[in-house]
Amino acid sequence: MDIIEIAAILIIGFVGSAEFGSAALVHPVIRRLETEDQLTFEKGLFVNESVGQ
Numbered sequence: 001m002d003i004i005e006i007a008a009i010l011i012i013g014f015v016g017s018a019e020f021g022s023a024a025l026v027h028p029v030i031r032r033l034e035t036e037d038q039l040t041f042e043k044g045l046f047v048n049e050s051v052g053q
Contacts, residue, residue, distance in 0.1 A: 030041055
């Protein structure tokens with residue numbers, strides 16, 4: 001296995017784990033909030049994701 005294949009596996013694993021963690025741990029908590037608070041939280045997530053790119 002060359003370095004590119006190893007890097008691809010590591011990146012895919014990290015992204016998959018981050019998405020699973022978000023879906024399993026963060027989003028159930030968001031659903032318990034009031035509607036206005038949900039919107040504020042989701043906007044904050046969107047802004048933080050946009051800044052990271």
